[in-house]
Amino acid sequence: MQHIFLAGASRGVGREIAKILLANEPPNFKLTVLLRNPTYTVELEALGATVVMGDALDREQLERAIAQSSADPIHAMISTMGGVPSDRGERADCEGNKNLIDMAVKFGVQRFILVSSIGAGNSVVALAPQVLQTLGAILKEKEKAEQHLIASGLDYTIVRPGGLKSEPATSNAVLTENPTVSGIIHRADVARLVCDCLTSPNANRKVFSAIDPQMLFKPVEFEVVALK
Structure with a gap:
């Protein structure tokens, strides 16, 4: 049974990932959040x-939590972290994810899946100028986390969703x-796509x-990546 460590499960995509990973009885994964x-x-x-408490912006807290x-080796980490800046001006989108990536390296984790956003990195071309004017600062922080992950040496997957809605799954997403x-x-x-990435070479x-x-x-022409 693979042991997955998930950051960002309190709501949104992270909570949906937790539901999917633990849907079977008995579950196919051990999940620590x-x-x-x-x-x-x-x-x-x-x-x-299994819940552990800690703030990803506090490296000591994070290391204790991991x-x-x-005790059961962690096979993969998934992060959907984001949100408002801390009192020190740090964002979990960047500094929190960078801390988690560093801990993945330190604890010998094999894989890291980062949920980022369309508009980060080379996907900046996908968004309209007015959207970038509003979200540009956040997307730059997400891009920094992406670059840190790519440079980490970990086996990684970066998933950039577009605009998010809290509706039932359509099963059309690719x-x-x-x-x-x-x-x-x-x-x-x-969430379903992220979970599929866990087991796909x-x-x-x-x-x-x-x-x-x-x-x-x-309308844009694109090729779909087959995960299975």
Whole structure:
């Protein structure tokens, strides 16, 4: 049974990932989730996750949380972290993810999957200027985390979804290496794609845009990456 360490499971894509990984009875994965806010502990433990407390922006807290989890070796880490800046101006999108990547290296984790965003890195061309004006600073932080992961030496996958909606999964979503596509995608569909990447050799050392072809902002030709 693979042991997965998940950061960002309190809500959104991270919570959907936790649901998928623990859906079977018995589950196919052992899941440890990192929480900064204890409010969500009961819900995640009810799903079958093991909860450890810590702030990814605090390297000492983070190292203690991972050490607490590593009696069973961690095979992969997944991060969906983001959010508002800390009191010191640091963002989990960048500094929190960089800390987690460094700990993955330190603890000998094999794989790291980072959920980023369309508009980061070379996918900046996919977004309209008015969107970049609003989100440009956040996307730069996400890009820094992506670059840190690529340079880390870990086996990585970067998944960049477009605009996110909290709706039931459509099962239409796909991954592509074409950085020019953008559109709307449901969080549950992003979660399914991330979970598929966990076990696919076709996802190793790849950067993907995650899209729903039926909800593109504009028509673009692209090739779908087959994960299975």
